[in-house]
Every structure is written in structure tokens, then in C-alpha cells.
Amino acid sequence: MRKPRLTRQERIIEDDLIKGQYRDVDSLEFSKIVESVAARRKDAVLHIRINSKDLNNIKDKAQRLGIKYQTFISEILHRLSKA
Numbered sequence: 001m002r003k004p005r006l007t008r009q010e011r012i013i014e015d016d017l018i019k020g021q022y023r024d025v026d027s028l029e030f031s032k033i034v035e036s037v038a039a040r041r042k043d044a045v046l047h048i049r050i051n052s053k054d055l056n057n058i059k060d061k062a063q064r065l066g067i068k069y070q071t072f073i074s075e076i077l078h079r080l081s082k083a
Contacts, residue, residue: 039078040074040078042074055069058072058073
């Protein structure tokens with residue numbers, strides 16, 4: 001059986017698992033993690049118009065953070081909606 005091709009991030013996770021850098025969590029903590037992931041599940045589509053200069057600034061900031069710009073925008077909106 002051929003080994004699946006992993007992304008860079010998946011290889012990092014696999015290496016960390018092999019090194020034992022993850023720890024077991026109890027069911028309460030696991031439930032909190034599940035709720036957190038579910039809260040960030042994307043289940044709606046949003047189309048907006050934005051100034052190209054603003055979009056380029058957002059893309060630059062996201063790249064410096066090492067994330068996709070759509071993810072960065074989603075995280076900003078999530079944090080603002082909680083405030």
C-alpha cells in the first residue's frame with residue numbers, strides 16, 4: 001500500500017506525534033475543544049466588495065502570520081462578533 005502524500009503541516013503534526021509532543025486530554029477538556037472547533041465551522045458564504053488596497057494589506061498581514069487571507073478575515077469577523 002502506498003503511503004499517502006502529506007502536506008507540510010500534516011508532516012509536522014506526524015513528526016510531533018512520533019516525538020510524543022501531544023498529550024492525552026480528559027473528556028471535559030476534549031468536549032471544550034470540540035465546541036471550539038464547531039464554533040469556527042464555516043457554514044455560510046459571504047460575498048463583499050472591498051477596496052483593493054485594504055485587501056492587499058489584509059493579504060500581506062495574513063502572509064506574515066502564515067495563514068490564508070480568507071482564514072484571517074474569518075478570524076477577525078469571529079473575534080468582532082464576540083465583542
